[in-house]
Structure formats: C-alpha cells, structure tokens
Amino acid sequence: MSSRSTRRILDRAFTGLGGFSTLLLAAALLVILVPILIKGFGAFVFRETVEHRRMLLDLYETGDRAAVETEVAAAAKAREPVYAMLGAFKKEVEALPAPERRKLKSDCKDLEKALNSLLGPAPGTTQPILLRQRYGQNRWDRAQVAIGKVLYEEAYDYSDSSQMGKKILVPRVERFRGTSLEPLFDYVRDQSKAMLLPRWIFYGGFLTHTSRDAHFFGGIRAEVLGTFYLTLGAMLFAVPMGVIAAIYLVEYARDNWLNSLIRSCVSTLAGVPSIVFGLFGLAFFINTIHVSGSKSVLAGSLTLGLLILPTLIRASEEALRAVPHTYKQAALSLGASPWKSITTVILPAALPGILTGIVISMGRAAGETAPIIFTAAVSVGQPLTLLKTLTQPTPALSWNIYNLCTEHEAVDEIRHVQYGMVFTLVLLVLLLNLSAIVIRARLSRKLRV
Amino acid sequence: MKVKRWITVCALAAAMAMNAGAEKKGNIVMDGSTTVGPIAKAFAEYYMGKYPGVNISVSESGSGNGAKSIINGTADIGNMSCAMKDSELEAAKSKGVKVMEHIVAMDGIAIVVHPGNPVAALTVEQLRKIYTGEIGNWSQLGGPNKPVVVISRDTNSGTYETFETLVMHSERMTDKTEYVGSNGAIRQRVMTTDGAIGYVGLAFTHGLKVVDIDGVTPTPESVLDKSYPIGRPLYMYTNGEPAEGTVLAEFLGLYKTSDGKKIIEEQGFIPMP
16 A cells, blocks of 8 residues: 555656756757847847948958948948047147147047947048947847947946945046037937938848958858768768668677677767867878868868768668668678668668758768867968868868857957857757758658658 | 951950969968967968869867978968977978078967956966966955966967966966966966956957056067066967969068068967067
8 A cells, every 4th residue: 555655656756857948958958049049130130220231242242232331321421420520629729739739639539439330430530450340230229239338437436445346337528528429429329220220130141251351241151061061061970981880790790809899989989079080180180191282171070070980870770770780681681782771671771860861960060179279270261172181171060159258359249140149059969960850750761662 | 457357366365475474373371379270360361262273171270280280391371479398399390391480470469367356467476376377266366266277278278378477487377277278278267367467469358357467568569678677579370481483472471561471460369570
C-alpha cells in the first residue's frame, strides 16, 4: 500500500520535473532567440537617413542618382541655418576678450565635432581622411543618439567623493547663453528630420555589399562568402572520408583490437575541444606542411573538416548499422558482390541518416570559431574569388562576430552590424538543420514506397 | 590612312598598357597587435580604396602572434605594439628570417577608469601598487569605498609587455587580475564596471576616463617629449626590406606620407614627426 503511494509520488515528481525542464529549455530558447532575431532584423530593416542614401550611391552605386541628389540638396537647405549660425558665431567671438574667447572657441569646437558626427563634414571643409567621417549618421536610431550628444554634454558629478560620480546631462546650450548660437540647439532638435530625412527601408545590401572602413558602412558579403567557402571546403574534405570510413568500419572491419581502438579513437576525437583542432591546424597544415603561405580558407577548411570528421563517421556508422540485415542478405543471395550490395542496397537505405549527419555537421562547421582563429579568419579582408581561397585568409561570420564585439575600436557605433551577423549565422544554421529534417522526411517516404 | 590606323592601334595599346600599370594587384596579409589594428585597418581601407585589385587582410590577435607570424613566414607584415624580444629575434634568425623593423607611430598607454570614478590622477608608484594588489580599494586613493577591479591584457600582448616594463618593473601582478584578449575588451570591461581600472592604447579611450599619470595627461605632445611616462612606439615588422616598387613597399610606406599621418592622427595615435 505504502509502496504504491510512494511510487505514485515519485512518478508524479518525475513527470513534473521533466515538464519543468522542458519548459525551462523552451524559455531559454525563447530568451536567446527572440532578441537575436529582433535585433538582427534591425540590420536589414531600419530607418535610413539621407546620409545612408548618399553613402550607398557613392560607395556602392545603388540608388537613383537624381532622386538622391534632390534629397541631399533638400537636406542641405535644411542644414544651412546651422552652418550660418556657426559662421556668425565665429565672427562674433573674435570681438570678445581673450579668456572668454578661448573658452567659447573650445566649446564651439566640441559642438562642431558633435555636429559633424551627426551630419557629416560641414560644407566647404576639406574631405576627412577616414571614410567613417565622410558621412553623417546612416541610421535614424544612431542619429538620435548623435542629436542627444549635440544637445547635451555628458558629465559626472563627483561632489560626493565617497560615492561613484553620478552621470548628469548638461544642456550644451548653457555654454552659449546670450550668444547668437543659442537658437541653434532648438533648431537642431526641431529640424532634425528635415536635415536627415529618415525613411524606413529594407537593406538587402547587408548581405551582398562588402563592408567599407572596418564595417562602418555596407554589409557582410565577405563574411558570408567566407563562411560559405569554409563550410563547403570542410564538407568536400570530410564527407567522402567520413562515409568511406563508416562503410569500412561497419561492413569490412573485423572485430579485432585494432578496429575497436580506431572506433574508440573516433569517439574520443569527437569530444576534443575545437580550439585544440585550431591549434593543430595551425601547427600541422600551416607551419609543418605549408598548405598555404599564410592563413587561408584551404587550411581552415581542412581543420574544420577534421573537426567534423568524427561526428560524420559516427552518424554514418549509426545510419549504416540501422539498415536491416535482411537487406544485405537478400542482395547477397541474389548474387550481388559485397561492393554492389553496399552501393545499391545498403547505402541508399542509409542515406537519410547519413544526410542528416552531413547537414548537422555542416551547421557545426559554419558556426565554429575556434578552429579558424589561427587557420583562416581575419578581421578585415575582401571577398575572395574561388581561386584565392587556396592561398588567402577570409573574414567569416563566426569569427567576425567575436571580433566586432571585443576588438573593434568603435563597437558601440556599429552594434547593428554585429547583430546582423549573429542573425545571419543563426538563420543559416537553423536553415541547415531544417533542411536536414526535410531531406530526411522526404527520403524516408520515398524509400518506404 | 593606314598610318593613321596604326597610330590609333599603338595609342590604344599604350593606353591599355598604362592602365594595366595603374591597376595594381597583390595580396598583403597582416597579423598581430590589437593596438595597431585601427591603423592597419584604416591603411587597408585607404589603400584598397585606391587600388581595388589589392586584397589586404588584417587580423588582430596580439603582438605575440605578430612576431610568430613573421618568424613562421605566415604574414607579410607583423603588427606589434612592442619591439621584438631577443628570444623572438633569435628564433627568426634561426629560421633565416631577416627581421626589419618599421616604427609607424607613437602611442601612450592610457590608464583608464570608469567615467564615474572621481579619481583623476595617479602616480606610477600608485599604479604599480594597484596592479600588485597592495592598493585594493579606491578609498585608499581618495575615491569611493569600492574594491579595485584590476584588468590587464594577456601576456601575448605588446601593451602588456610595455606596461610590465615601464610600470610593473617586472613585479608580479595580483592574483585577482582579470586578463582579457584585446584593447577593445578592456575598454568594454572598464566601461561597464564601476571599480575597474585598465590600460589601453590611445585609440581606445572613447567613453572612458583617462587618468593623469605623475600629473601628466597623455597627449601627442606629452608622449613625444616623454613627459608622459608610459609611451611606446608602434611597429610593423617585415621579413627583409620589401623591394622598391612592390605593392607591399608602397603600402608599408603609407605611414610616412601625409595622408598616412592624418589617418594615424585621426585614429588617436601620434604620427612620427
């Protein structure tokens, strides 16, 4: 009696725990995926300013030249009062006594910097040397931050030295009270839309445009292409080897100590951390056998191929073992040679499983970072042609996400690019996994008929 | 009539030949310091903007890797934020690599804290004590009662090497030190942590509070006249002097041109006078 009730309690507790952990997993997935998708979407769909249109026309020759030029002219007209006020103010300042003049001049310089970051270089000034300074804010969300910087100065109140200073926003207009520059701030606040002409767009160029000036402008073509080459190369190397090795292990290998050693080696290799593969790739492919003079897509592909090889062998092995013995026996009894029975009977039957393994390891190869750090990936580089993949390194999605969020000197200004890369990579891997499911379903249906 | 045609053909051929001359082609692989990274990337952008046929790739993996890739011949240019060590030079020699050093810019190592931190000046002595762990709380320096979070670069870094020599005098850093892999990572860690202190190249101080050292603010002037105590040159290393007229030679020479100097300045570093 009591043992039955205990069993029931245990049973319920187990069901509850199982349900709870499934829920937790779903919640975690939601918490991770939703922000990735929403924020990443912002790299493609956002409110672009006239500066973005000007940049696209200049650097990528996309957009209707006449329309953009009209808009640039309209925006320039709206900006005119700003530069007129600045000019008048500079003249006015010259008449002031020296200490006051110096102070106002340096204040004005700070203001001009903030304005340049918002609107791009003032008309009539020399073209800045860095590409990123040649255009104002490209995105309306970033422009609003820049408007904030024009209107307010960030300062810290250190009056209580026993505490950390408190951030305060000081209206910049305070510095220019009583001067002719005073109305500029209201003007910038009220006319910002006329000066930047924001508009919603879908920026498909994010995938097809090569980035300029270390990801400040344009898209992620080189990264997408790099990930594509690396994954494809890894598959070219790993799939034939993996499937052949699996066939050998399942169909030909005898049950002796050598083969069981090989099997356990494969299993162990599957558990080796990916950074170890990366270091091995550097030491072996690049420094020892010199497959290329520098890091290259080739070296990276080989390393990634090695990384996914054990997984592929295991998956193919499982798929081959799952083919009923009767299939093989029937083929052999009809007089087919072992090789013939493998290629015409067993392999087709195992194909859904093998393909699933292939697509899943493809997803892994696309997403791995550690193996390519030392063998293939760079933070800045051009999209490669097929021939150049043999000798040249490439940017790749996984690595450049890391690079952008840690190493880049101006991360805060280009977060959207980072989110867009994450979005693209996650979507790519999801699509690959999805196609694995579809392929599997289709093939097994076909085989059943 | 025939002569005229010949002249046109010749002129066309000559024009095409000249065009081919202007269309430079080549690949340059750069690896190394994250401090030199912004200069390298901006140089690459500038040069590839001029000659679209040239592909320049830049990795930022630390000065140590810059040296290794020159020694192993896996990069054309090794970026470093400290001079090559004797051990590295010997390794290069044994592999037959002729190490050529090019000082492209000067940089001060800025000591950075969270912008809310009221402490505005430190001495080198105090800085060393912070990093050895002797000073563990900002209240000991006239700041709030907050533990100091010590952030340092990893040992692969040239900035670490310089800091180690000029500030630590080879004393051991405290066990509580957090080691991170790049200037950008230090910047972000310090920006988001109240009690943090870190050190970065001058191009990475955006959004942080730069502390005066021995009463001197790191500026181009104070770094050049050495009144700011923690300054260092930034290097690009090559294997042998690149042959005159090659893409590599022209690219490497950018730091001597006025455009190159402007790029260095705009990125926050100090061009060589």
